[in-house]
Amino acid sequence: MIFITEDIKNYKKGQEILSKISDYKVVKDKNEFIEIIKKQNLSYIDEKKNMFFGVKKGKFLKQYYLDKNFVGIKEEYYLTYENNCPFNCLYCYLRDYYQHGAYMFYVNIEDMFLELDNFKEKGSMISCGIVNDSLVYDNITNINSDLINYFRNRDDIKLEIRSKSNNIKNLLNIDPSDSVIVSFTFSPQEIIDKYELGTSNLDERIEAAYKLQNIGYNIGIRIDPIIAVTDFEIYYNNMLEKIFSTLDRKKIINIGIGGLRYKKGLKKKVLKEVKTDLFFNEIIVGIDGKERYFKPLRIKMYRLIVNKIREYGNFDIYLGMEPKYVWDEVFV
Numbered sequence: 002m003i004f005i006t007e008d009i010k011n012y013k014k015g016q017e018i019l020s021k022i023s024d025y026k027v028v029k030d031k032n033e034f035i036e037i038i039k040k041q042n043l044s045y046i047d048e049k050k051n052m053f054f055g056v057k058k059g060k061f062l063k064q065y066y067l068d069k070n071f072v073g074i075k076e077e078y079y080l081t082y083e084n085n086c087p088f089n090c091l092y093c094y095l096r097d098y099y100q101h102g103a104y105m106f107y108v109n110i111e112d113m114f115l116e117l118d119n120f121k122e123k124g125s126m127i128s129c130g131i132v133n134d135s136l137v138y139d140n141i142t143n144i145n146s147d148l149i150n151y152f153r154n155r156d157d158i159k160l161e162i163r164s165k166s167n168n169i170k171n172l173l174n175i176d177p178s179d180s181v182i183v184s185f186t187f188s189p190q191e192i193i194d195k196y197e198l199g200t201s202n203l204d205e206r207i208e209a210a211y212k213l214q215n216i217g218y219n220i221g222i223r224i225d226p227i228i229a230v231t232d233f234e235i236y237y238n239n240m241l242e243k244i245f246s247t248l249d250r251k252k253i254i255n256i257g258i259g260g261l262r263y264k265k266g267l268k269k270k271v272l273k274e275v276k277t278d279l280f281f282n283e284i285i286v287g288i289d290g291k292e293r294y295f296k297p298l299r300i301k302m303y304r305l306i307v308n309k310i311r312e313y314g315n316f317d318i319y320l321g322m323e324p325k326y327v328w329d330e331v332f333v
């Protein structure tokens with residue numbers, strides 16, 4: 002079911018979206034929408050079938066809170082014009098972060114661009130795939146064209162469009178910009194099948210990245226979260242072989258890798274609804290309160306992946322949420 006607030010009609014993006022959707026209900030505000038969803042006592046998957054389009058009152062641009070021990074993160078800033086996504090990755094922290102699974106989009110993007118006009122942190126990257134999947138609903142929102150056109154005139158900062166979807170039709174129809182990186186999160190197909198439900202499959206993601214590179218887009222590779230399944234090494238090696246034998250290595254801007262991490266609350270919520278082995282391994286609680294694999298296992302996984310990647314070239318590789326001593330042991 003689709004819900005809107007009346008005031009989206011006052012915005013260009015609201016009118017654009019309304020021309021593509023029908024059969025919607027008007028609600029007073031976001032809180033009424035959430036109340037309607039919650040009253041129905043839906044499963045998380047069924048909550049995800051609902052969409053909301055409204056006007057954002059708060060800030061669009063946020064800074065990622067990061068424990069000072071973690072170093073080298075590139076996604077320090079992120080945009081929040083969109084929350085949640087219809088996919089169901091069992092490790093997705095949004096399940097615990099928001100009180101519901103429904104998709105939300107805010108149409109007053111003029112306000113977002115005003116905020117960005119005032120953002121002057123030269124050299125930083127702003128991600129738009131931290132509380133959402135950047136591409137999955139782009140056929141409805143067409144937001145990425147607006148973002149790319151804005152960042153075309155900002156050579157002081159970068160935009161990251163991050164996704165597990167191959168919904169790239171709109172991207173193929175506009176000129177790429179050097180200030181934009183389209184990042185795909187890649188996982189072996191065996192892991193997609195078990196833990197990334199509903200997402201585009203590995204071949205589709207690689208093909209989407211390949212097509213975008215062909216028309217001039219810069220691509221980022223994200224291998225995060227790495228999941229320690231049996232035969233982990235074989236699965237990840239096969240995946241890397243597929244990626245690097247297809248993509249143009251010169252147009253890969255950077256590669257981010259990270260291990261599975263999650264809060265206890267997420268584990269509880271997932272296990273209430275789904276039977277999964279995702280959370281059962283040698284786990285410890287980190288300084289940020291998140292559970293993650295024991296350090297020796299993380300280092301082993303990162304080393305295997307980094308060394309394999311290095312067989313294909315010299316890339317800018319970074320670790321997600323790891324302290325310096327882990328970096329030192331991985332990048333020897």
Ligand code: SF4
Pocket residue numbers: 085086087088089090092093094095132133134165200
């Ligand atoms: S694609 Fe991203 S936002 Fe969507 S469920 Fe998976 S991890 Fe969460």
